[in-house]
Every structure is written in C-alpha cells, then in structure tokens.
Amino acid sequence: MKKTVIFITILIFFSACNLKKVEKHHGVYALDQKQKKLKLNKSNKNDILLILGSPSTKSNFDEDMWFYIERKKGNLSLKDFAKEKVIANNVLIIEFNNRGILTNKEFLNIEKMNNLAFSNKITESNYKTNTFIYDFLSSMRQKINDPLGKRKRK
Numbered sequence: 001m002k003k004t005v006i007f008i009t010i011l012i013f014f015s016a017c018n019l020k021k022v023e024k025h026h027g028v029y030a031l032d033q034k035q036k037k038l039k040l041n042k043s044n045k046n047d048i049l050l051i052l053g054s055p056s057t058k059s060n061f062d063e064d065m066w067f068y069i070e071r072k073k074g075n076l077s078l079k080d081f082a083k084e085k086v087i088a089n090n091v092l093i094i095e096f097n098n099r100g101i102l103t104n105k106e107f108l109n110i111e112k113m114n115n116l117a118f119s120n121k122i123t124e125s126n127y128k129t130n131t132f133i134y135d136f137l138s139s140m141r142q143k144i145n146d147p148l149g150k151r152k153r154k
Contacts, residue, residue: 023074023087028052031070031090035107038094043102048094055094064096086110 028034037051052068059065072088088110095104 023072024084025070025072027056027070028068028092029070031068031092032088032107032109035068035092035105038102038105040102040105045096045100048102052092062095064098064100066094066096068092068094 031052034051038048043051048066055066056069057067059067068091070088070090071086073084074087075084090110091108093104093106093108094102097103
C-alpha cells in the first residue's frame, strides 16, 4: 500500500514537469520575418501598424521615427537551472517622410549589436573644493543643519 501511494505521488509530481525549454519573449514576436514584408517607398504607417502593431517606442525628437524591439531569453539546460541565455535581441528602426511613407528601415540583430566600438579615453575632473560655490553651499548646509549655531564644532 505504501509503495503505491509513493508511486502515485511521484507520478503526479513528474506529470507536471515539462522537458521543453522555457522561453521568455518580450516585444514583437518574429520581428526578423515580419520586417521583410515592409517595402521601402511603398509601405505607409497604416501598413506597418497592421503588420507589426504599435511601436515599442517613438522618437522623442522626431515623430517620424519608430522603434520595434524583440527580446527572447531561454534556459541553457536542465543542469544549469535558472541560468538564462539571450536567444534573440532584435531592434527595427523605421523612418517615415512627412507623408507617412516608409523611407528607411534598419534591422539590428544580436550580432550587429555586439560589434560596437567604445572609446577607452578617461575623462578627468578639473574642479576644486575651495571654490566660491563650494564654500557658499557648505555654509548653507551648515546653517540648515544647525540653525541656532549651538551644535559643537569639530
């Protein structure tokens, strides 16, 4: 009797398990395939909204620039539990003319994003602590912290 109860418990426990890898998806699904449907100088804003949906973000400086983002993460393997790897990290940058026609599209995938060059220069700070502003602000801070001047000075 005990063995059957243990067997049923183990069977129920393992029946809920799934050996398929878990993928977390954020943004537009299959962005790399959908962006191929967009035609330069032919597609307009309405076509793009039908194909891709609303943009992930719009440019703050130019209303005619839209950004679509896709990010997909998945588990490495069963032995590396809770460690995730980025499977897809895609960005689509779309530009329109003043009539709403697609004039430029740029698709960036994870390989293109990793090839960015960064400057190795170090910015040096050229400020002094005994400037007029520093003295003024420290006296104001002292007056705020001790308005009556009764605190002992160090």
